[in-house]
Amino acid sequence: MDPSVSAFQLLLTGDPALLGIVRLSLIVSMSAVGLATLVGVPIGACIALTHFPGRTAVIVVFNALMGLPPVVAGLAVFLLLSRSGPLGPLGLLFTPTAMVFAQVVLVTPIIAALTRQTIEDLWGEYRDELTAMNVGAVRRVGTLIWDGRFSLITIVLAGFGRAAAEVGAIIIVGGNIDGFTRTMTTAIALETSKGDIPLAIGLGVVLMAIVVLVNALAWVIGRTAQRYAG
Template identity: 50%
Template sequence: MESLIAGLAGSTILGVNLVELLGIIWLSLKVSVSALAIVTLVGLPLAAFLALKNFPLRGAVINLFNTFMGLPPVVVGLFLYLILSRRGLLGFMNLLYTPAAMVLAQTILAFPLVVSLSHAALVKVDPIIRQAAMTLGATSRQQAVTIIQEARYGILAGVMAGLGRATAEVGAVIMVGGNIAGYTRVMTTTIALETDKGNFALAMALGIILLAISLLINLALRAVQKMGRTESGIILWD
């Protein structure tokens, strides 16, 4: 095993050390998946709340999330930078130029997208579904769960879009992550750096890897969707 690692450490691809390259890919995935996990855990219940509960200013909150879908990453980066910098509100946490700051940036960018798209999927569910659930004796909570289950493909599409936004993000991530080699350097920031250096071959190679990861995620989610439509499929209905 040690000789394998030593061998890998010595090998290079387009002038970049293979271990370093794998580290960049691994960190990219770790940061984006962490951000997506936070977004999903907080965003989906919020989307369900917005879709299923009536409260004052609900329309305004939904409009706000719709507007924030188009948040410019550099603006998010700038605000986060100011908040996380030594004199900022959260400066005491020493998060600037850490992977945690990058997770935070991606979370903020993907959050409105996932909430808005999931909310749209939930309100699109035919109201007859809720009535049908009521006629069969569903409690309010069971009705809500049924509507969420009916909207599952739309919600999944929202989560996929969120993951897409997170993995493709560069502006905010470079501002709060700093693109430090071996610590906060991810695929997108490496592509930006290598392009600046004129190393187009590596930038292109990383771009292709990024696309391949997106394709794999899409294929996996499509498979999940397909399974959801058959009995042998996933447990969405159990």
């Protein structure tokens, strides 16, 4: 039977192995993006609105980390979580938690750097009004985050796209263990090498559907932001 036909049969029948891999992938990526958002948005906003020695260097570092190679991030997390590493006693290596940790390392700089640019642009636009109203630092951050919420949601979606398509870091720290740490990207690589093309195609179709959906949401949010601004 043609591999494409077999792949769509797996999708239509709801193959348990395929669904399990998709479920784990979504849980890991969504958890990582949620944590990265909680960390990255405040950091980006604080960098945008404060001036301190070395601020330019911090901005350069965050911008550089946006292109951090996944295998380097995976290696760093592996060393942290390995038995001889500082977090080794926690026993997190080769678990979904380690995979979340690795994706947080990859996604947080993206969210922080793009948030910094967004909030800095908004601060330049509303500086006079907020200063005249004597708005405090905390309220200032909250106000600008709320005003830039559509742009920030788009940034978060970009972070999710990065996390969902990542393979290098999570295969290092997760081990690609069947039924436990195998995600869509790692499974596609493995099943292709094993010759199980239908499952690889099925997972590829699901992954592409998720990527298209995320980009569609980003486009809709961007259009909504334009109408709102207008």
